Amino acid sequence: MTIGKLIDGKAFAATLRDKVGEGVAGFVEATGRKPGLAVVLVGEDPASSVYVRSKGKMTVAAGMESFEFKRPDSIGEEDLLDLIEELNHDDRVDGILVQLPLPGHIDEAAVIGAIDPAKDVDGFHVVNSGKLATGQEALVPCTPLGCIMLLKDELGDLSGLEAVVVGRSNIVGKPMAALLLAESCTVTIAHSRTRDLASVVHRADIVVAAVGRAEMVKGEWIKPGATVIDVGINRVTDTEDGKARIVGDVATAEALAHVRAITPVPGGVGPMTIAVLLRNTLVAAHARAGLGKPEGL
Numbered sequence: 514m515t516i517g518k519l520i521d522g523k524a525f526a527a528t529l530r531d532k533v534g535e536g537v538a539g540f541v542e543a544t545g546r547k548p549g550l551a552v553v554l555v556g557e558d559p560a561s562s563v564y565v566r567s568k569g570k571m572t573v574a575a576g577m578e579s580f581e582f583k584r585p586d587s588i589g590e591e592d593l594l595d596l597i598e599e600l601n602h603d604d605r606v607d608g609i610l611v612q613l614p615l616p617g618h619i620d621e622a623a624v625i626g627a628i629d630p631a632k633d634v635d636g637f638h639v640v641n642s643g644k645l646a647t648g649q650e651a652l653v654p655c656t657p658l659g660c661i662m663l664l665k666d667e668l669g670d671l672s673g674l675e676a677v678v679v680g681r682s683n684i685v686g687k688p689m690a691a692l693l694l695a696e697s698c699t700v701t702i703a704h705s706r707t708r709d710l711a712s713v714v715h716r717a718d719i720v721v722a723a724v725g726r727a728e729m730v731k732g733e734w735i736k737p738g739a740t741v742i743d744v745g746i747n748r749v750t751d752t753e754d755g756k757a758r759i760v761g762d763v764a765t766a767e768a769l770a771h772v773r774a775i776t777p778v779p780g781g782v783g784p785m786t787i788a789v790l791l792r793n794t795l796v797a798a799h800a801r802a803g804l805g806k807p808e809g810l
C-alpha cells in the first residue's frame with residue numbers, strides 16, 4: 514500500500530514569514546516607517562488569546578509594529594465600533610483585525626463592516642469578499658489564501674481540476690471556493706445538508722475540508738491520488754489515554770492510504786493563517802503608501 518505525503522505547512526509558513534520580513538525591510542527603506550497591525554481581542558477565550566499573542570509576536574518578528582487592544586467580554590457594541598473608527602483614522606495602522614469569535618451580544622457583521630476595507634487584513638469585509646467574488650484585486654481571507662498557496666506548491670497549475678469544498682462559512686468555505694474558481698478549478702461547495710457527501714467528495718482531485726466536525730471526512734471517501742487540505746481544528750479527548758488533542762475534519766490516518774498529499778492537523782493549514790496575515794498587512798501597507806503590490810508575495 515502506498516502512503517501519501519504530509520504537506521508541511523509549518524515549514525512553508527516559516528518561509529513565507531521570512532519573505533514578508535524581507536518585504537518589510539524594503540518598505541521601511543522606502544517609507545521611513547514600519548507597517549502596523551492592530552489586533553482587537555474581546556474577552557478571554559483561551560484559544561483566541563493564544564492566537565492573538567502569536568500574531569503579536571510574529572508581527573514584531575517580521576519587523577512590523579504590533580498594536581494590541583484587549584477589551585472585556587462586557588464591552589458594548591458601540592464602544593467596540595468607536596475603537597475601530599479610531600483605528601481606521603490612525604496613520605500608524607495599516608491592518609485591523611478583530612479576533613473571532615466575538616461574544617454573542619455583539620453583531621459580528623456590524624463590527625467587520627466598520628473596518629476600513631483598505632485596512633481589512635482578514636479580508637472579511639463585504640467590499641473585499643465582493644471584490645474576490647467578482648475577480649477584482651482584494652484583501653483575501655488568510656486561511657483560504659494559505660490553502661491555495663499550499664495547493665499550488667504541491668500541484669502547480671490547478672486549472673481544470675475538480676475541487677470540492679466541504680463547508681460554506683464566510684471565513685473559509687465561500688472565499689476558498691472563489692479562490693479555486695479563480696484558479697479555473699471546477700468547484701463544488703458541499704455542506705452538512707449535502708446528500709451523499711461521500712460520493713461528492715469522491716469526485717474531487719482537491720478536497721478542502723472546513724466543516725468543523727472532527728474526522729468527518731473518511732479515508733474511503735477520497736479518490737485515489739487526490740490532494741486534501743484539512744482546515745479543521747477540533748479539540749477532542751482521546752478515548753484511550755483521556756488526553757486532549759486536536760484533530761482535523763479528515764480522518765488523516767485512513768486518508769493517507771488514498772491521497773497524493775494531505776495537510777496534517779496540527780502543522781498544516783493553521784500556521785499558514787498567521788503567515789498570510791503578515792503578508793496581507795504588508796500588502797495593505799504598500800497600497801496605503803501608493804507603492805503597488807510587494808514583489809514575490
Ligand SMILES: Nc1nc2c(c(=O)[nH]1)N[C@@H](CN(C=O)c1ccc(C(=O)N[C@@H](CCC(=O)O)C(=O)O)cc1)CN2
Pocket residue numbers: 560564610611612613614635655656746759778779780781782783784785786787
Ligand atoms: N479575525 C480572525 N479570527 C479568527 C481567524 C482568523 O483568520 N481571523 N482564524 C481562527 C483562529 N486563528 C487565527 O486567528 C488561528 C487558528 C489556528 C492556528 C494554528 O496555527 N493552529 C495550529 C494548532 C494550534 C493549537 O494547538 O491550538 C495548527 O493547526 O498547527 C493559527 C491561527 C479563528 N478566528
